Amino acid sequence: MNDKKTAGEDYKKTLNLPQTEFPMRGSLPEREPPMIERWHRDRIYYRMVEKNIGSKLGRFLLHDGPPYANGNIHLGHALNKVLKDVVIKYKNMCGYEAPFVPGWDCHGLPIELGVEKQLLDQKRDKAGMPITQLREMCREYAKKYIAVQKEQFNRLEVFGDWDDPYLTMDKRYVASIVRELGRCAAAGVLYKGNKPVHWCASCTTALAEAEIEYADKKSPSIYVKFDLTDDAIRAFPELAEIVRREGATRTSLIIWTTTPWTLPANLGISLHPEFDYVAIKVPALEGTEIWIVAKGLQESFERAAGFEKPSTTLLTFKAERLHRKNARHPFIDRNSLIMMGEHVTLETGTGAVHTAPGHGVDDYKIGMKYGLGTTAPVDDKGKFTTEFAEMQGQFVFKTNEPIIEKLRAGGHLVSRADIEHSYPHCWRCNTPVIFRATPQWFIGMEPRAGVGMTLRDRAKAAIREVRWVPSWGINRIMGMVESRPDWCISRQRTWGVPITVFYCESCNEPKADQGVFNAMADQIEAKGVDIWFTEPAEKLVPVGTKCSNCQGTKFKKERDILDVWFDSGVSHAAVCEKRDLGWPADLYLEGSDQHRGWFQTSLLTGVATRGKAPFRTVLTHGFVNDKSGKKMSKSKGNVTSPLDLMKTHGAEILRLWVVLEDYRNDVNFSMESLERVSESYRKIRNTIRFLLGNLYDFNPDKDLVSLNQLGDLDRWALARSSVVLEKIHSAYESYEFHQVYQQLVNFCSTDLSAVYFDILKDRLYTAGKSSPERRSAQTAMWLICDALTRSIAPILSFTAEEIWGYMPKRERRPESVFLGEFPSETELKPWSDPKLEEVFAKIWDVREIVLKALEEARKEKTIGHPREAKVTLAVEPAIRQNLSSTREDLGRLFLVSELELTSAPAGAEPVVATVTRVSGEKCARCWVYSKTVGESESHPELCSRCQEAIH
Ligand SMILES: [Zn+2]
Ligand SMILES: [Zn+2]
Ligand SMILES: [Zn+2]
Numbered sequence: 001m002n003d004k005k006t007a008g009e010d011y012k013k014t015l016n017l018p019q020t021e022f023p024m025r026g027s028l029p030e031r032e033p034p035m036i037e038r039w040h041r042d043r044i045y046y047r048m049v050e051k052n053i054g055s056k057l058g059r060f061l062l063h064d065g066p067p068y069a070n071g072n073i074h075l076g077h078a079l080n081k082v083l084k085d086v087v088i089k090y091k092n093m094c095g096y097e098a099p100f101v102p103g104w105d106c107h108g109l110p111i112e113l114g115v116e117k118q119l120l121d122q123k124r125d126k127a128g129m130p131i132t133q134l135r136e137m138c139r140e141y142a143k144k145y146i147a148v149q150k151e152q153f154n155r156l157e158v159f160g161d162w163d164d165p166y167l168t169m170d171k172r173y174v175a176s177i178v179r180e181l182g183r184c185a186a187a188g189v190l191y192k193g194n195k196p197v198h199w200c201a202s203c204t205t206a207l208a209e210a211e212i213e214y215a216d217k218k219s220p221s222i223y224v225k226f227d228l229t230d231d232a233i234r235a236f237p238e239l240a241e242i243v244r245r246e247g248a249t250r251t252s253l254i255i256w257t258t259t260p261w262t263l264p265a266n267l268g269i270s271l272h273p274e275f276d277y278v279a280i281k282v283p284a285l286e287g288t289e290i291w292i293v294a295k296g297l298q299e300s301f302e303r304a305a306g307f308e309k310p311s312t313t314l315l316t317f318k319a320e321r322l323h324r325k326n327a328r329h330p331f332i333d334r335n336s337l338i339m340m341g342e343h344v345t346l347e348t349g350t351g352a353v354h355t356a357p358g359h360g361v362d363d364y365k366i367g368m369k370y371g372l373g374t375t376a377p378v379d380d381k382g383k384f385t386t387e388f389a390e391m392q393g394q395f396v397f398k399t400n401e402p403i404i405e406k407l408r409a410g411g412h413l414v415s416r417a418d419i420e421h422s423y424p425h426c427w428r429c430n431t432p433v434i435f436r437a438t439p440q441w442f443i444g445m446e447p448r449a450g451v452g453m454t455l456r457d458r459a460k461a462a463i464r465e466v467r468w469v470p471s472w473g474i475n476r477i478m479g480m481v482e483s484r485p486d487w488c489i490s491r492q493r494t495w496g497v498p499i500t501v502f503y504c505e506s507c508n509e510p511k512a513d514q515g516v517f518n519a520m521a522d523q524i525e526a527k528g529v530d531i532w533f534t535e536p537a538e539k540l541v542p543v544g545t546k547c548s549n550c551q552g553t554k555f556k557k558e559r560d561i562l563d564v565w566f567d568s569g570v571s572h573a574a575v576c577e578k579r580d581l582g583w584p585a586d587l588y589l590e591g592s593d594q595h596r597g598w599f600q601t602s603l604l605t606g607v608a609t610r611g612k613a614p615f616r617t618v619l620t621h622g623f624v625n626d627k628s629g630k631k632m633s634k635s636k637g638n639v640t641s642p643l644d645l646m647k648t649h650g651a652e653i654l655r656l657w658v659v660l661e662d663y664r665n666d667v668n669f670s671m672e673s674l675e676r677v678s679e680s681y682r683k684i685r686n687t688i689r690f691l692l693g694n695l696y697d698f699n700p701d702k703d704l705v706s707l708n709q710l711g712d713l714d715r716w717a718l719a720r721s722s723v724v725l726e727k728i729h730s731a732y733e734s735y736e737f738h739q740v741y742q743q744l745v746n747f748c749s750t751d752l753s754a755v756y757f758d759i760l761k762d763r764l765y766t767a768g769k770s771s772p773e774r775r776s777a778q779t780a781m782w783l784i785c786d787a788l789t790r791s792i793a794p795i796l797s798f799t800a801e802e803i804w805g806y807m808p809k810r811e812r813r814p815e816s817v818f819l820g821e822f823p824s825e826t827e828l829k830p831w832s833d834p835k836l837e838e839v840f841a842k843i844w845d846v847r848e849i850v851l852k853a854l855e856e857a858r859k860e861k862t863i864g865h866p867r868e869a870k871v872t873l874a875v876e877p878a879i880r881q882n883l884s885s886t887r888e889d890l891g892r893l894f895l896v897s898e899l900e901l902t903s904a905p906a907g908a909e910p911v912v913a914t915v916t917r918v919s920g921e922k923c924a925r926c927w928v929y930s931k932t933v934g935e936s937e938s939h940p941e942l943c944s945r946c947q948e949a950i951h
Contacts, residue, residue: 011925018693028650060096063585066103089794093822106169108564175525176574182517200426201382217423223414225252232325256349265356270341271319294351330412496561504547505554569601572614627670659737714780722831857915897929
């Protein structure tokens with residue numbers, strides 16, 4: 001260096017100021033897409049999984065629940081897929097072979113209705129169209145949205161086997177569905193029955209439990225008289241006696257209903273065998289009537305029926321006295337059988353329950369027990385058939401009033417009111433559904449001939465073997481399986497998998513053997529499923545098939561298709577097993593609504609066909625609501641699209657938002673919370689930028705300093721990192737990603753930025769480029785940057801990959817961060833140093849006191865910059881010992897030019913910091929005040945450290 005150079009400015013060139021190309025701003029919306037393309041081009045997902053084949057940790061299978069191939073993805077989809085993606089990346093980076101095969105649910109009503117709407121818009125007639133043409137349009141519709149959603153999930157940086165996802169309409173998959181149906185037949189749980197199911201008259205199909213939504217509906221609430229027959233009265237002498245004594249004109253059981261339209265299907269009245277019933281005296285226009293209700297409901301009934309004062313009870317008796325006797329139907333010429341049923345309650349009504357086996361589940365059950373059959377005089381469109389000729393062709397809900405009128409005219413109406421109650425609605429079209437008995441295929445939950453333990457009991461046992469996270473999930477699904485009816489799996493629509501059953505032409509006996517299903521599956525796998533619709537039965541039925549009832553050889557095809565929930569419910573077989581991914585899966589991860597949907601249908605098919613649940617762990621997340629906790633819906637206009645957010649903020653911000661909240665509860669979305677996340681992201685990014693900026697001249701292969709040679713402060717930074725990174729590790733391991741977020745953000749802003757970097761700047765910039773103290777700092781920074789990047793990669797995938805590209809590389813380092821390893825305990829263990837952490841924890845306490853004193857001194861203008869300060873610390877012996885136990889220059893830790901330690905006088909505060917102006921000159925290069933400035937002849941403006949540094 002030239003001796004003449006004395007101006008301070010010139011020394012600036014000798015400082016090691018940070019240099020990096022790593023951009024300050026993320027510019028995520030523009031810069032993410034090229035990175036995503038690069039991942040695809042370089043097949044990073046496939047290589048990430050392949051490198052773990054044969055790993056000693058084995059496989060980890062997270063099986064994707066298929067979203068429905070309809071429309072753009074919404075925030076709920078984004079939450080779900082990001083959570084899965086975090087798990088997949090984490091597991092693979094830990095060394096598990098963790099493939100992710102994404103899937104789509106392709107069949108079903110929403111798509112069929114979408115196509116019907118298209119046809120309507122084009123003024124084309126669906127009626128004249130061949131079924132295969134309609135199905136082709138549905139297929140195209142599904143394909144279109146699969147492509148759309150695939151693109152959108154990719155934009156979210158989700159890794160997976162996007163080259164070969166599973167589609168429930170793919171012929172391989174359909175063949176699996178048919179085989180699984182065959183297995184259900186072989187297991188004895190598949191049967192055809194004629195029992196009431198939820199029926200949407202608007203969509204003209206049966207609906208599964210999962211397709212029902214409850215909403216308020218206004219209905220008439222009526223009390224109706226069913227007169228006892230003379231036989232019934234005669235067989236009950238005490239009652240007969242009262243009737244005679246009172247001269248009663250009629251003696252009636254009173255029922256209550258909110259569905260007058262089901263009265264034409266009434267076949268009986270159910271009473272509870274243990275309840276007391278009362279016969280009460282009711283004055284009527286002509287003479288007296290005797291009415292019978294349960295004693296426990298007498299008061300509420302009389303109030304509802306408008307009694308002015310309590311009635312007189314004539315007789316109290318047990319229901320048994322009327323068992324198997326008859327009442328008369330109020331307007332149809334037939335009897336209504338009096339039955340005993342445990343399902344009768346004292347919650348509402350009269351304790352005498354109107355029973356229409358064709359229109360209710362309990363009604364059906366008790367009707368079967370008493371051999372009543374199932375009358376349901378209602379057609380697919382919800383209109384009365386000729387069986388109730390009087391109102392034939394009228395929509396049932398519209399007949400409530402005429403029926404009530406009829407009851408009134410016949411003197412059978414006690415009273416009417418209107419009520420608002422929770423009523424099942426169709427999930428698709430939001431219209432109220434009806435219960436209607438039709439011939440349907442079922443998976444039976446109840447005891448059946450030839451089946452040992454019921455499917456219900458086996459499913460309950462299987463539930464106990466599964467880990468449910470959060471733990472309340474077990475009670476929820478247990479309760480649902482406990483009370484669910486048989487699963488109706490047939491649908492009367494077009495777009496779905498055919499139920500490949502043949503019926504005997506002559507006796508109509510169904511042929512539903514496993515062999516027939518398997519033969520059909522083979523043909524479907526070879527030629528596609530449409531052969532079922534294009535080929536006649538004789539070409540499809542296996543050669544030599546005979547009717548097991550009449551030995552007939554002519555068959556016709558079943559016309560019903562399968563419930564889509566059966567399609568997705570067998571994905572464990574069609575995907576996990578068929579693709580050799582493993583069975584059961586390690587993890588299913590879906591929204592908590594799937595306890596009654598996919599988790600349950602998967603469980604039932606798994607248990608029915610393989611005796612076990614197809615998953616080991618089930619993790620659920622809540623829903624994404626708007627900022628005030630309301631459900632997002634188009635009609636309310638409170639929907640936020642993830643696509644918009646990716647355009648304005650980038651996928652990284654959305655991913656970080658997903659992990660910010662505890663997803664196990666419902667999460668509320670607001671732009672404010674997204675802005676908070678953006679702010680955190682900037683902090684993380686700045687932290688990383690500082691690290692990268694100071695590593696520009698660091699070559700880890702040459703310059704890495706061994707751990708025991710590091711300075712205490714750098715050693716502390718590593719020790720602290722090991723603690724934080726371990727916490728992050730265990731948060732991932734227990735799927736508590738919000739803890740990852742908390743730890744990460746705190747670590748970056750507090751330990752690193754506010755403390756470590758703050759102190760380090762001086763050393764990094766002013767020490768000799770390759771001096772031991774600078775290399776020591778760089779070693780710690782490089783190790784932290786490297787481990788931190790791998791730790792955040794599962795969440796901040798783009799950012800981690802970006803950092804990976806800017807970091808000084810070791811030789812043979814993998815080209816993508818996702819081909820690297822997640823920081824393991826073995827890797828972090830050597831960094832750990834609890835003793836040193838303890839020493840520094842106490843130093844930081846003292847530092848707080850010093851910083852406060854400096855702030856005071858600045859206010860009082862004793863000093864300008866902290867470097868102008870000399871601090872005298874009077875401390876008690878224990879603290880003094882702690883402060884002296886580090887080799888670090890305490891003045892530098894506290895950012896002052898000079899520090900003196902003295903002992904605190906007895907009785908004083910344990911730490912007292914006194915600030916005075918430092919003596920000595922300001923060094924022109926590092927700006928620290930030092931007595932050594934001026935000592936050198938060649939560089940009189942420099943302190944001794946700087947003189948050394950520039951040589
Ligand atoms: Zn509907
Ligand atoms: Zn036959
Ligand atoms: Zn200096």
